[in-house]
Amino acid sequence: MIDKASEVAPTVQTYEEFQNFLALLAxxxxxNGKEWENADAGSFLEALAAYSKDIGAYYKNTNQQVxxxxxxxxxxAEMLCGARVYE
Numbered sequence: 001m002i003d004k005a006s007e008v009a010p011t012v013q014t015y016e017e018f019q020n021f022l023a024l025l026a027x028x029x030x031x032n033g034k035e036w037e038n039a040d041a042g043s044f045l046e047a048l049a050a051y052s053k054d055i056g057a058y059y060k061n062t063n064q065q066v067x068x069x070x071x072x073x074x075x076x077a078e079m080l081c082g083a084r085v086y087e
Contacts, residue, residue: 004027004028005027008021008077009078012074012077015073018076018077021073021080037085037087038086039084048086051079051083055079055082056069
């Protein structure tokens with residue numbers, strides 16, 4: 001799923017950028033929520049929990065030098081993006 005939120009997520013570094021990202025994610029839900037794999041709160045939270053465990057493998061598989069064990073606004077943003085579609 002390539003959209004504005006997905007494009008912005010890897011660039012998020014500050015609290016303010018994270019707030020802007022959340023606004024984009026909310027806009028995407030309003031416009032495309034029916035297309036999200038996990039569009040209801042329960043499935044979204046389950047996917048978020050699972051994706052948060054697997055995001056380190058995502059970074060490794062895509063050759064990104066990101067330590068997912070170190071909290072950052074970027075990692076939070078990318079976990080939220082991933083939870084939309086993670087199975």
